[in-house]
Amino acid sequence: MSTETSVGPDISLVWQESIQIERAASPSRQRSTMTDLLGSLFPRPRVATITTGEGPSRGAAPRTSLDDTLPAEGFRLRADASGIEVRYADARGLRYALATLDQLRAHPDFTTSVVDIEDHPDFAVRGYMLDVSRDRVPTRATLLRYLDLAERARLNHFELYIEHTFAYEGHDLVWQDASPFTVADLRWFDAECVARGIDFVPSVNCLGHMERWLKHPAYKDRSETPDGYVWGFENRAAATLEPTRENADFTLGLLLEIAETTSSGKINIGADEPFELGQGASADAVAERGRGEVYFEYVRHLLERLTERGYQVEFWADIFAEHPELMGRVPQGAVPVVWQYDGPVLSAAVIDGADDELRAKWEAIAFDVEATRQGARGRAAALIESGEPFWLAPGTSTWQSFVGRTDNAVDNLVDVARTGLDTGARGYVNTQWGDHGSLEPPVVSFGPLLLGGAVSWCLDSNADLDLATLVDTVALLDRTGRIGRATVEAGGAAHALGSPLLNASQLFTVLWRAGEIPPGSWPTPSGVAAARAKLETARALLVGAEPEAADGELAVSELDHAIRFALLAADVLDLGHGALAELDPETALRLRDRLDVLLAEQRTLWLRRSRPGGLDDAVGKLVPLRRLLERRAVLA
Known part of the structure; x- marks a missing residue:
């Protein structure tokens, strides 16, 4: 037939x-x-x-x-x-x-x-951005692993997000303990990208996210708020440069230095999340001219200096998109990139379930609730209405999770692709951020990387691809089908908690914050039980998995380790809100010992994929939890 x-x-x-x-x-x-x-x-x-x-x-x-x-x-x-x-x-x-x-x-x-x-592709630019600053700096072998997957997914654009992990000339103080990439490293990476038909694009920052620089006295005077600032009722260290021409020219020098490592002629200058802009040195200027004008005067100077040199330049559009008056003022050769990391299903659930404490925090940071509810379309509303060309950036939903958030990843990746097709966006850049240490193993990002590539190539043909199958057949070559299912089961634990959270999972935040997460986001006992069942199922699936990829055995070990971290978090959640501070010595001793084993294993596994710089900072994110457990344990 x-x-x-x-x-x-x-x-x-x-x-x-x-x-x-x-x-x-x-x-x-x-x-x-x-x-x-x-x-x-x-x-x-x-x-x-x-x-x-x-x-x-x-x-x-x-x-x-x-x-x-x-x-x-x-x-x-x-x-x-x-x-x-x-x-x-x-x-x-x-x-x-x-x-x-x-x-x-x-x-x-x-x-x-x-x-x-x-x-043929839906999007002219199909990219991936890997955070190599917070705090995981990959080895060359790990970079090649990502590149090979990117090539399979028909990506043509690969960004490395760098804050302080490049050996900038004359700025040793900033990068000396970070195992930074050198000029030779990035030129090698560029050549590997070219060999795969991919553009290498350095992704750096020029305004916000400069805390790794501003913590040093030599750079402190460049800060908007040298003594720190308050954001969402929390005290934070200085992270944003004062938007002066001197600082713009300072960062221009850094941008030009790193741009010389790529043959693509492309660079992403960041410019996102200058949280404290207008709270310190620029307060008078912002009061007089408006935050959007002060922000864009600084950013536009950089865009013009780079585009007049022939570079194609991206910048994150979170601030730009909040100011319709800025539309039409982007120089030729530059493009704003609108990011949205939570899918519409999760976003609506969080917004509809928000308590008064969370809503008060949102109000304090001017969080746009309705734009978030509308997903990528809401974030890009001003650009869509004005006809301003733009790209879109979803995320892998792996950071702040240990094991990923697969339900949200799929929803977000598909929603952003659909929004891009509906609105004429030319670019789609999937992002893997490393917020609070990149403690998640690379293996949890492999499935979202592949799916993001597929839906940006042709959404209609690939929207219903099975994530577990992609992991098994493309990434890890497991004919048993077990490691793919384990990845998806573990990544489903965040959703199973039944307490939706933006941009993170309580399976991570309860450990990172040493139990100090808001009562309104604390899962119910039944939610914790459902998440634990997912995690235990995932761990059982790893027994008998037979991935034949070169890093297959390592992937199994990494995923098992991440699951055990999440199970530790589930046990802490089971104690109930506030219970850590009153923990009995025997339980505290048991939890401390489990944490110590996991942290020791983290060090071993980290060094199999990543450079040593950043490792102490990453595991240090859990030091407050260990100190608390130690204090309770010594009462025994």
Whole structure:
């Protein structure tokens, strides 16, 4: 029987009818071998027709030709008895066509199939941003692991987020303990990116998130608030530069120094979250001219100096998007990037369930509740309405979690892709941040990385990809299917708590804050039990997992360790709000000893993927918890 299969926005009625007939005739055959051939492709193609028949020989060389009628990075691949023909739009189109051909050749049905595939991307820019400053600085081998996954996901843009982990000339004080990347490191990384058809883009900061610099007396006078500031009722260390021309030129020098390490001619200057802007040195200017004007005068100076040198420049749009009066003033060659890290399902749940304490905190920091409820579309509202070109940035939902937040990751990645298609955004940059130490192992990010790449290539074909299957078949090569399921089960524990939280999981925050999380976000006993069941199921699944990837054994160890960290958090949550401060000595001693084992293992596992700089800072995030447990334990 001939089976025609199409995937994408134009689902073939012929395929639908054929499958329906086949299932009626033979209920035991739920998938044809032709569908298996198509299903073996990653990402799934936009349009594919596969028919039984005589195909090419397995070693047939393709005939290739340039076709300028195809969309950018697109290709057309035809394989039948006469051979293999590839038409491509450009160099990347040819790269993706040949990669698809390699996947087809690896399937046993290739030589008995007639294949016709047409494919091109939804987004011109499909990227990934890896935080290499807080506090995990990857080894070269780990960077290659990420790059290989990025290549499989057809990403063409890779950012390394750097605050203090680059060996800036003359600024040894800032980076000397961080195991920083050198010029040679980044030029090596750039070459590896080029070899995979990917642009390397340094992602740095020029205004906020400068605390690693401003903590040193030599740089303290550059701060907006040298003695720190209050944000959301919390005291924080100085983190934002005063928006002066002198500081702008200072950071311009840093930007130009790191920009010389890449051949892409692209850089992300950050400029996000200058929380204390207007609270200190710039208070009078902000009162007189407005926060948006003061902010953008500083940022625009940097954008102009870089774009006039020929660089393509990104900047985060969280402040820019709050000020409609700034629309239309972005220099040619620069683009604002709108980030949104929580999906609409979680965002609505948090907003609808917020208590008075949380709402008061939101009001204190001018948090835009309604924009957040609307997801990426709400964040980008001013840009959409004005016609300002922009990109979008979702996230992996891995940071502040130990084991990830898979439900939110999928919702967020798909929602941002849909918003981008609906609004004409040209870029989609998936982000893996490292808030509060990057204590999460790299393996928990592999699935979201792959899914983000697939939905930014073609959302309609890839939105329903199974995350566990991606981990098993693309990332870790586990034929048992156990490690993929374990990743998803563990990542589902945050949702199972039943106490929704933005940008984090209580399975992390209760340990990082040594039990001091608001009563309103403390899960119920039944929620903790549900999360624990997810974690225990995940840990049981790891027994018998057989990942054949080179780092498969390490991935199992990492994930098991992360799950045990989350289980420790579940036990602390089970004690109830405020209970740590009154803990009996025996329980405190038991929890302290468990924490010590986990911290020792963290050091060992960290060094298998990452450089030593930053390790002490990362494990130091849990020192307040250990001190509390130690104080209670010594009462024994």
